[in-house]
Amino acid sequence: MQIKNLKKHYLLLFVTLLAMFLVYPSQWYPFDMRLTLTSWFGAENYRALPQSTITPNSQSELACPNDPSGWRASQIIDGVSIEESLPCLADNPYGVAAFVLGTNNVSKETLQRSGLTSDAIVKGRDLDGDGDPDEIHIRLEVAELNGSSPISKRPVTTYDIAPGIQPGIWVFAPKLIGMAVENFETQEARYSLKLPSPAIRVEQGDVVKITLENTHYMPHTLHLHGADHGFIDNTGEGNDGVPLTSELPILPGQSRTYNLTPRKAGTMFYHCHVQPHVHVQMGLQGLFIIEENRPNNNLQTMNLGAGKVRAPSQSLKESYDSEYDLHYLDLDKELGARIQDNNDPRLITQSMHRDYDITDANVDFFTLNGRSFPYTFRESLIVSREGEKAKLRVVNGGSKGIALHTHGHKFTVIERDGVKLPKSNQTPQDVLWMATSQRYDLDLSFINDGTRTYGPGIWLYHDHQNKGTTTDGIGPGGNISAIVDKEYLDESGWPMTRGVGYSQYFSADYYKKKIPIWESYIPSFYAEPAKDNILLFRILLLMLFFGSFLAILRSLYTQRKKG
Amino acid sequence: MINQKLWVILLSLIFMHQSHGLQHSMSEDYGSMVMSSNHNNLPLGCERISGEENIIVSAGQRYAKDIPGTIYGMNQHEWDVDPCTRVTVTFINEDDVRHQWMVHGLPKYLYPAGMFYIEAMGGKTATGTFIVPSEDRNYLVHCDMTQHMEMGMRGQLVVGEGSGDLWAVTGITDPFYRASYLPDNLIYLSLVVLFLGYSVTSWLVRMRQKR
Numbered sequence: 001m002q003i004k005n006l007k008k009h010y011l012l013l014f015v016t017l018l019a020m021f022l023v024y025p026s027q028w029y030p031f032d033m034r035l036t037l038t039s040w041f042g043a044e045n046y047r048a049l050p051q052s053t054i055t056p057n058s059q060s061e062l063a064c065p066n067d068p069s070g071w072r073a074s075q076i077i078d079g080v081s082i083e084e085s086l087p088c089l090a091d092n093p094y095g096v097a098a099f100v101l102g103t104n105n106v107s108k109e110t111l112q113r114s115g116l117t118s119d120a121i122v123k124g125r126d127l128d129g130d131g132d133p134d135e136i137h138i139r140l141e142v143a144e145l146n147g148s149s150p151i152s153k154r155p156v157t158t159y160d161i162a163p164g165i166q167p168g169i170w171v172f173a174p175k176l177i178g179m180a181v182e183n184f185e186t187q188e189a190r191y192s193l194k195l196p197s198p199a200i201r202v203e204q205g206d207v208v209k210i211t212l213e214n215t216h217y218m219p220h221t222l223h224l225h226g227a228d229h230g231f232i233d234n235t236g237e238g239n240d241g242v243p244l245t246s247e248l249p250i251l252p253g254q255s256r257t258y259n260l261t262p263r264k265a266g267t268m269f270y271h272c273h274v275q276p277h278v279h280v281q282m283g284l285q286g287l288f289i290i291e292e293n294r295p296n297n298n299l300q301t302m303n304l305g306a307g308k309v310r311a312p313s314q315s316l317k318e319s320y321d322s323e324y325d326l327h328y329l330d331l332d333k334e335l336g337a338r339i340q341d342n343n344d345p346r347l348i349t350q351s352m353h354r355d356y357d358i359t360d361a362n363v364d365f366f367t368l369n370g371r372s373f374p375y376t377f378r379e380s381l382i383v384s385r386e387g388e389k390a391k392l393r394v395v396n397g398g399s400k401g402i403a404l405h406t407h408g409h410k411f412t413v414i415e416r417d418g419v420k421l422p423k424s425n426q427t428p429q430d431v432l433w434m435a436t437s438q439r440y441d442l443d444l445s446f447i448n449d450g451t452r453t454y455g456p457g458i459w460l461y462h463d464h465q466n467k468g469t470t471t472d473g474i475g476p477g478g479n480i481s482a483i484v485d486k487e488y489l490d491e492s493g494w495p496m497t498r499g500v501g502y503s504q505y506f507s508a509d510y511y512k513k514k515i516p517i518w519e520s521y522i523p524s525f526y527a528e529p530a531k532d533n534i535l536l537f538r539i540l541l542l543m544l545f546f547g548s549f550l551a552i553l554r555s556l557y558t559q560r561k562k563g
Numbered sequence: 564m565i566n567q568k569l570w571v572i573l574l575s576l577i578f579m580h581q582s583h584g585l586q587h588s589m590s591e592d593y594g595s596m597v598m599s600s601n602h603n604n605l606p607l608g609c610e611r612i613s614g615e616e617n618i619i620v621s622a623g624q625r626y627a628k629d630i631p632g633t634i635y636g637m638n639q640h641e642w643d644v645d646p647c648t649r650v651t652v653t654f655i656n657e658d659d660v661r662h663q664w665m666v667h668g669l670p671k672y673l674y675p676a677g678m679f680y681i682e683a684m685g686g687k688t689a690t691g692t693f694i695v696p697s698e699d700r701n702y703l704v705h706c707d708m709t710q711h712m713e714m715g716m717r718g719q720l721v722v723g724e725g726s727g728d729l730w731a732v733t734g735i736t737d738p739f740y741r742a743s744y745l746p747d748n749l750i751y752l753s754l755v756v757l758f759l760g761y762s763v764t765s766w767l768v769r770m771r772q773k774r
Contacts, residue, residue, distance in 0.1 A: 117661070119684065141660065143709040150713060150731040150738030157709045175661070177596060177682060179707040184667055184676060193709075213660040213685060217634035217714045252634050253624035253658035255685060342742040343713055344632040 009556040016549040023541045052527035055519060058509035061163055063502050064088035064378060064494040072493060078110050080298070083310045083322070086486065087381040088493040091304055092192060099301045100311045102133065115192055120175040121301050127207065131296035136202055137209045138301060142216035142284070143173040143180065145189055146336070150343045157181055157189045162372040162471050164508025167336030167365060170216065170282040172197035172270075174302055192304055195370030196397065197270075197286035199303040199325040201313070204265045204293045211257040212250055217345045219249035219274050220284065222258050225437060226268035226418050227288050229260035241273045249274045265292040266418020267393045267439040277358050281335060285397045287325050287439075290418070291315055306369040307379055321388040326380070327370070328434070328463070328479055330363040330398035333472060363400060366468045366478035373471070374505040376481040377495065384446040384485050386456060392442040396434040402468060402479075404432045406444070408459030409483060410451050415441035428452065431464055444483070456485030458495045471511050596682045597691035599674045602649070606670055608697030609647035616650045618642055620664055622683075622706070622716065623657035630734055633715030635662070635706065640718035640733040642704070644695055648722075651692045656683035663706040666720055670696055699723035 026044065029037070065088065074084035077097035085091065094113035098106045102123030103116050111118060117139075124135030146155035146166040155166050157180050173193055182188045202208045212222045223241035231246060233239040238247025239258055250256045272284035287306060291299055294314035303309055306325035309316070316323045335358075338351040365372060369380045382390060392411070396402050410428035413421060417439055428451050432440060445452040453459075462469050462480040471477030484495045504510045504520070518526035605612070619638075626636030635658075644650055654664045665680035679693040695702075699722060706716035715733045719725075731738040746752065 117684070141708075145709070147710050148713065150717075150740060153740060156713065178598075178663075178680075179665075180709045181707065184678065189709075215660045215708055215711070217710055251624070253660055255659035343738065343740070344742050345634050345714060346632065347742055 005559060006556070009552060009559065012552045013549065013556070016545050016552060019545045020542055020549065023538045023545065025535060025538055050530040050532055052519075052523045053530045054523055054527060055509075055515055058504075058507040058515060060503040061506040063374065063506055064492045066492060078106050080311060083308070083312070085308050085310055086383045086489055086493045088378045090379075091307070091310065093310070095192060095302075095304060096300055096310045099303075100298050102136075102301075115176050115178070115190070117175040117177045123301075128205065128293070130293070132203065132298050134203065134206045136206050136301060137211070138200060139175050139211045139213060140172045140197075140222070141175055141213050142220055143171050143189075143193055144216060144339065145169040145171065145193070145195065146340065148340045148343045148348075154187070155340055156187050157193070158187050159189045159194060159370075160375070161195065161331075161365060161367055161370065162375055162477060162511055163506055165365065165372070165471060165511055167331050167333050168282070168339035169195050169331070169336060170279065170284050171195055172212075172222075172272075172284060172286055174198055174304065175213070194305045195283055195367065196306055196327040196329055197283065199287035199289060199306045199327065199393075200270065201289045201291060201299045201301055201303065201309075202262065203291050203297055203299055203313075204262060206261065208260050208262070209257050210260075211255055213255040214250040214252055217252050218279075218349065219243075219251050220272045220279065221247070221249050221256075221274050222270060223273035223276075224258065224260060224268065224270050224288060226266070226439070227260060227270070227290060228262040228264050229258070233259040235259075243274055262290045264418065265290045266415060267395070267441055268418050269395055269397070269437055269439060271397075271437075275353055278335065278352050278356065280397070281332065281358075281399055283329065283331075285329070287327055287393060287395050289325070289393060305379070308383075316391060319389070320391040321385070322383070322390045324382055324390060324392050326368060326392055326394040328394070328396045328398055328402055328404075329367045329370075330400055330468075331365040331367065332361050332399075333364040334361065358399075363398065364472040366398070366463060366470070368479040368481050373469075373477050373480040374502055376479065377502075380481040381489075381493075381495065382444070382461070382481070382483040383489065384444075384453070384456065384483055386446055386448060386485070389443065389445045389447075392444055393439065394434065394442060395439045396436060399436060401436065401465075402434050403464040404434055404440075404461070405464040406430050406459065406461040406483065408455070408457055409444060409446075409453045409461075411445075412443040413440050414443050415439075446485075456487060458485070458488050458497055459483045474511050474513060476505065477511065595684055595687045595689035597680070597689060598682075599669075599679045599693065600691050601673055601679070601693045604673055604694065606647070606673055606694060606696040609694070611647070612649045612694060613645050613647040614649070616644045616648045617653070618650060619653045619655065621655045621657055622662045622664070625657060627715045630715065633733060635711050636715040636733060637664075637718060640704075641721060641735050642718070643721045643725075646695065646697045646699065646723045649692060649694050651690065652681060653688060653690045654681040654683050655688045656685060659685040661685060661708060662711065662716070663708065665705055665707050666693070667703045667705075668700075669693070669702070695720070695722045700726045701729055703729055 071093055072085050072090040075082050075093055080097040080100045082093045082096050094110050097110050098114040098116050103118050103120040104122045120139055122137040123133040127134040145157055145159040146168045149156045158166050182190050214220050221241035231240050240246035243249045268288040270286050270288040272279040291313040292315040297314045299313055300311040303325050306327040309323040312323045368376050410430045412426045412428050448455050460482050469475050469478045469480050488496050490496050504515055509515050516528050621638040624635055627633040656662045661684055663680055663682045667678055669677045671677045681689045681691045683689040702720040704718040704720050705712040717733050719729050719732050728736045
């Protein structure tokens, strides 16, 4: 009886082994065995590879939302003439007017339309009698975009740097009255609340006060990198914004005023100096521009989100036709996610300032003026006209260097870190290496001489380090933008490109890596292949037989033990 | 009165872009603002003003210090009023930065965007009045500056019997998503206790069998 039982077991073992051998895919046989089999039987029969599957159409945003408010057009508001801004999304011109006149001097109507508080930018007396105010009081708050909430797993006060991309961000923000979101029905941050922190403009010799009102939940300061300011101000308070050397940080709900009367003009930088390796990287940084003193120089004190300066200074108008502030910033998605994990400030602080190790970190997103491609095409295009000249003030606020490259143009560096270069050093170039926090003023001329430009067109400009042109490794993305001749812009401000369609770049799925990049060209070439269900079936069968094989083996073992 | 009408017109223009055509009425005073004040217009279902309620709200980081996990707060985070009460809120901002006391979900025919709110600049006090509707309901009250609600400035206005507590009202109800405050070596602790349970039980079983 027992021997018979054992025999049965051996037979079953053999049967399952044989079944496993039969279903085992022949393409996985050892190399030598396959060679031998080929020499006996020749190649195996053709089995068609899986068909291409077509990705279902993903939701695509409108490339260029229309501008019902007429914000793009040139206009005069409260006597301030505001230049046109041709790309699709333009700054609120009422904000521009309020920044030029001061929120204390504009009409009530303009102030309301600007969305600013009445103390956001206060302009006082004309101290040198040259027709423009020299007492400037700027107020900044600290805002968090894409942060966490105790009632939702989705980010709150959202800001997309590219379709569907919402990294946690901190910015210095102008004082905006009312809600931080567009309305109660959405979590979208209001239009003027954006990355990067505003570019700030003051005049050489102005008596400037900057009050940082810390509306955030962490301590912060303001450090005026490169701008002429005292270590201690005239009231004896620390004025450098560095907790290690000059003053205590500003705690939540508190404020401090920084004072400066800059003697030198130039393109400078401002940033938080509390745990700067994290806070600067999170977005607490902006351009700080000191313009040369000129009569009647009513400056646009803030340029929200950087970009085209719509009310440029007198000195700019002497030598240029337009001016652009370009702010490059890279972001680490793992760092940004740390403000989205939970809602307890103690845990967030631990996560950002102890658990996060920047020496092991890498950057994933590359922004120009707060956005990555394709959103850069909505707001960061440089618009050229033949024969004109543009001044670019560029800062690399990111943690890595950038190799700024222009297609179709060679630009000239005129200033570095706010200091003029000698004429002999001003030679045209088309790649510029910019270290972290470095500023360059560039002369970009649209003079068709084969050097300065090769003629009108749609010419990209971007970081030529390859990853800078991607969004978390997906291209085209990153800080790609373009220098576009006015003739190449359509009515809405969108460049009339002649290459690929943009709809897939405006879908969140593309940057979530869900869309095969060339599928639309020829699906059978580039789409995703379907899965090999036959192979899958064989593997599952193999596993099934292997399972019974093990069960029989176990039964055999217990039988023998009993025996 | 004329002024108020003017603001309605102006603001409807302004918020066309920002808030999709919602109308607002507001008054501003030294940088502070009260939006959608309502002293006399009765909500539907209210025959008359049932009573007067004066609420004094103090706000600032000081009120968060005793509540773990918050940064900003108010002296209280729940207010109970009867239906159809005329509520006058005095909002005292004790911080150096802006704060808001904002009620959502009010009837839109009286309150543009269903919202009544007071905004006070740092160190300022502002006062506003509105009339609550007739039905029992809980209204969200918060500060809409980024992260202020999330970091503690989240309250509820309970009209009549209310309609059930809102989540995450500071000091009143639990957050819907609560972080888990557990030691890092949880896995080892759990395994040790698992082993302990296993060995003690087997020992007990063996003792019993021996008997």
